[in-house]
Structure formats: C-alpha cells, structure tokens
Amino acid sequence: MLWKVSLIVSFLCGLLSLQKLSWAQDLRRIHYGTTNSTSHLPVWVAKDAGYFAKNGLNVEPVHIRGGALITMGIMSGQLQFSGAGAESIVAARIEGGDVVLLACPVYSDPVYLMARPEIKSAAELKGKSTAVTRLGSTTHFYLRAALRHVGLDSEKDLTILQLGAGPEIVSALETGRIAAAALTTRYALPYLDRGWPMLVDLSTTDMVYPSSCVASSRNFVKTESKVVENFLRAYVAGIQLIVKDPPFAEKSFARWLRERDPMVVKKSVDAYVRLFKAMPYVPDKGIENVLKDLATRRVIPKEFIGRPELFRDNAPLERALSSRP
Numbered sequence: 001m002l003w004k005v006s007l008i009v010s011f012l013c014g015l016l017s018l019q020k021l022s023w024a025q026d027l028r029r030i031h032y033g034t035t036n037s038t039s040h041l042p043v044w045v046a047k048d049a050g051y052f053a054k055n056g057l058n059v060e061p062v063h064i065r066g067g068a069l070i071t072m073g074i075m076s077g078q079l080q081f082s083g084a085g086a087e088s089i090v091a092a093r094i095e096g097g098d099v100v101l102l103a104c105p106v107y108s109d110p111v112y113l114m115a116r117p118e119i120k121s122a123a124e125l126k127g128k129s130t131a132v133t134r135l136g137s138t139t140h141f142y143l144r145a146a147l148r149h150v151g152l153d154s155e156k157d158l159t160i161l162q163l164g165a166g167p168e169i170v171s172a173l174e175t176g177r178i179a180a181a182a183l184t185t186r187y188a189l190p191y192l193d194r195g196w197p198m199l200v201d202l203s204t205t206d207m208v209y210p211s212s213c214v215a216s217s218r219n220f221v222k223t224e225s226k227v228v229e230n231f232l233r234a235y236v237a238g239i240q241l242i243v244k245d246p247p248f249a250e251k252s253f254a255r256w257l258r259e260r261d262p263m264v265v266k267k268s269v270d271a272y273v274r275l276f277k278a279m280p281y282v283p284d285k286g287i288e289n290v291l292k293d294l295a296t297r298r299v300i301p302k303e304f305i306g307r308p309e310l311f312r313d314n315a316p317l318e319r320a321l322s323s324r325p
Contacts, residue, residue, distance in 0.1 A: 027058035028227055033070040033082035034061045036166050036257060037138070038186060038272050039212030040083045042105050044252040046238030055230035061256065065165050068136045074099050074217055080224075081231060083212040085138030086282075090290045090311050094304055098217040101287075101312040103232060103280040104210035105239060109138075110203040110271045112188040113146035114196055115180040116173065122150035122199050128179035130154075131161040131169045138211050139169075141293065143182040145207055149200045155297070185271040186257070189264055203275075210286035221316060232320035239276045246273055279321060282312035 030052075034040040043061055046052055052059040062079065064070050071088040073079035075097045084099075092099045119125060125147075132140040144154040154160060161178065163169050170187050172178045180199070183191070192198060214235060221228050242249040246269055254265045287308040291300055304310055 026056075027053060028056055030057050030059045030080045030227070030231065031073075031078065032059050032061050033064045033073050033079045033084070034256075035064065035070070035083070035133070035138075035212070036186070037083070037109070037184065037212045038253065038268050039106055039109060040256075041242055041249060041253060041269070041272060042235050042238035042276070043083065044238075044256040045241055045249050046234045048252045048255070049238065049241055049248070051234035051237045051241075052231070055234045057227070057230055057234065059231070059234075065133060068134050071097070071099060071215070074215055077217075080220055080227075081214055081216050084215040085141060086210040086213060086286055086290045086311075087138065087141045087293070088136055089213070089215050090287060091136060091294060093311050094294075094300065098219055099215055100218045100221060101210065101282045102214045102216055102221070102228070103235060103317050104213040104282050104286070105277060105280050106211055106272065106275040107208045107277070107283050107286060108203060108275070109142065109209075109211045110185050110201070110275070111142045111146065111182050112185075112192070112201050113143075113150065113180060113199040114173065114183050114188055114191045115199055116176060117196050119179055119197055122147075122152060125152060125180055126157045129159040129161055129177065130180050130182075131163045131172055131178045133165055133169070134162050135160070138209075139166075139182060141209060141290070142202065144293065145209070146182045146200050146202055149202070149205060184268075186259070186264055186268045189267060203271075208283055208285045208289055210283055210290075213282060214280075218313070221313060225316065228316045229320045229323065232317050233323065236278075236280065236317075236320060239278065239280065242269075242276055243273055243278075246270070249273070279317075281314055281317060282308075284308040284312075287311050 068088050070082040070084045071092045089099050147154045166187050169181050173181050250265050250269050259265050
C-alpha cells in the first residue's frame with residue numbers, strides 16, 4: 001500500500017512540475033544586464049517578489065562587467081533591457097547606436113574617493129595610479145567627477161587602469177597597486193571603518209548622474225511597447241517595495257550579490273533607500289552633465305546639444321505609471 005501512495009505522490013509532483021514549466025514557458029523571457037551596483041536593486045527585488053511574473057515576464061538578470069559591455073549587449077539584441085550608466089548610453093547614441101534611456105532609479109550614487117593610508121592629501125595622488133572597471137563606464141565617470149572635486153585631472157594627473165570589476169579594484173587598492181579609487185558604499189565600508197582617507201563623498205555634492213538606468217533600444221520600445229510598459233510597471237513596484245520593506249530588499253541584495261556580511265548588506269541598502277525615486281524619470285540635468293563631461297574629451301556634434309529627448313524616452317514610463325492599479 002505504501003508504494004502506491006509513493007507512486008501517487010510522485011505522479012502529483014511531476015504534474016505540478018509540468019504545470020510550473022508550462023507557466024514559465026508562457027512568460028516572455030527577458031534578459032537584463034546588471035553589474036555589482038546596488039542601483040540594480042529594483043530589478044532583483046521585483047524578480048524575487050514575483051512582480052515581473054505577474055506582468056507576464058520571466059526576467060533573467062545577467063551579470064556583465066562594465067557599462068560599455070552592457071550597452072553593446074543592447075545594441076546587439078542579446079539584452080532586451082539593461083541597467084546602464086548614462087555615459088555609455090549617451091556615447092553610444094552619439095556614435096549612431098540604437099540605445100535609449102527609459103528610467104533612472106537614482107540620480108547619483110553614494111560614491112567615496114578612498115585613498116591609501118599613506119596618502120595625506122589629494123595633491124599626493126599626482127603621478128600615481130587609480131582604476132575603473134572599464135573606460136567609459138559608470139565607475140570612470142564617478143572617478144573623474146571625484147577627482148575634479150579635489151582639484152585633479154584624471155586624464156593628466158593619474159594613470160587609470162582597467163581592472164574589470166569592483167573586487168579587482170579593491171584588491172589593487174589593498175595591495176598598493178593603485179593609490180586611490182572611487183568606491184560605492186559596499187566596497188568603501190571596510191576602508192571607512194579602518195579610517196583610511198576619504199577625500200570626497202559625492203553624495204554630499206550637487207552632482208546629478210543617472211546611474212544604472214533602465215536602457216533598451218528604440219526599436220524594441222517601438223515593436224514591443226506592451227512588454228516595455230509591463231517591465232517598467234514591475235520595476236517601479238520593486239522600488240516601492242524597497243522603500244516599504246528594507247529587510248526584503250536586504251535579502252535580495254545578499255542573494256544576488258552573494259554578500260554574507262550582514263552589516264555590509266544593511267548599510268548598502270540603507271544608503272540607497274533614501275535615494276530611490278518613486279517616479280524614476282531620466283533626469284535631463286544628468287544627460288547634460290554627461291554631455292559636458294564627454295565634451296572635455298571629444299567633439300560633440302551640435303545636433304545633440306540641448307536635446308535630451310535624443311537620449312531618453314519618458315513615454316513608456318508615463319504609461320506604466322498611469323496604468324498602475
């Protein structure tokens with residue numbers, strides 16, 4: 001008799017699995033590129049809370065090192081959406097790339113210019129090395145901004161290394177391979193706790209830089225308008241849940257970034273809870289800042305100056321916000 005019960009249980013479990021598989025297959029599969037930035041938290045939270053599934057989407061976050069590679073993923077069609085820094089999107093658009101900004105969860109990250117303990121002033125960084133994930137990435141923009149705040153020119157005063165990701169940058173700072181780095185809360189915390197020199201905290205400045213914004217291609221926005229609207233509706237719900245239930249956000253943070261230190265998890269999420277925008281429109285001021293920064297290193301065609309609509313599209317987010325229950 002026992003074997004009959006086991007057989008029935010196995011059969012029912014198999015049926016349930018098939019139903020789940022069928023349900024998952026009915027959802028529209030979406031690949032979303034992310035980095036290690038906490039700014040991607042709305043995507044991870046919306047995924048874990050089932051908001052994307054409720055909107056007919058099976059969103060799969062894909063970890064990619066650097067905003068430039070994420071932007072290439074969008075243009076190649078391998079990524080339907082991605083969290084990308086505004087600079088890589090703006091630069092690609094100027095070169096003719098089919099990319100567009102759709103939503104920005106924060107207008108600036110809490111970023112700290114941390115230096116090794118032997119560095120006593122910003123002037124001592126001249127002639128030394130620093131690092132970014134990749135040239136043209138969000139980390140590169142923040143590094144240049146931080147160095148400007150302390151009176152340094154990142155292109156002339158220091159050597160910039162491309163190291164691929166946050167952990168590699170931290171390792172280089174720890175061993176002395178580089179003398180300073182612009183670090184987000186997650187990576188800066190250990191050095192702040194140890195009393196290493198913090199030369200500037202960008203979150204205390206008036207800088208506006210759209211970081212890890214939701215980006216896609218205009219072609220995808222045009223041909224898949226309903227998918228885009230459903231994605232953004234779930235994304236905004238993710239932001240609301242972060243603010244309403246930080247402990248849930250902490251679990252998502254720990255899971256997706258594989259962070260085991262509860263203090264790092266809590267402080268990282270706390271730092272962003274106050275920054276996330278309930279209505280995450282792309283800030284035109286941020287696009288203007290990116291264009292100004294790019295203009296110091298290359299010629300910007302006149303047709304792009306003063307025309308933020310060439311780089312962002314607010315209409316899908318407006319529709320998503322107006323159709324919320």
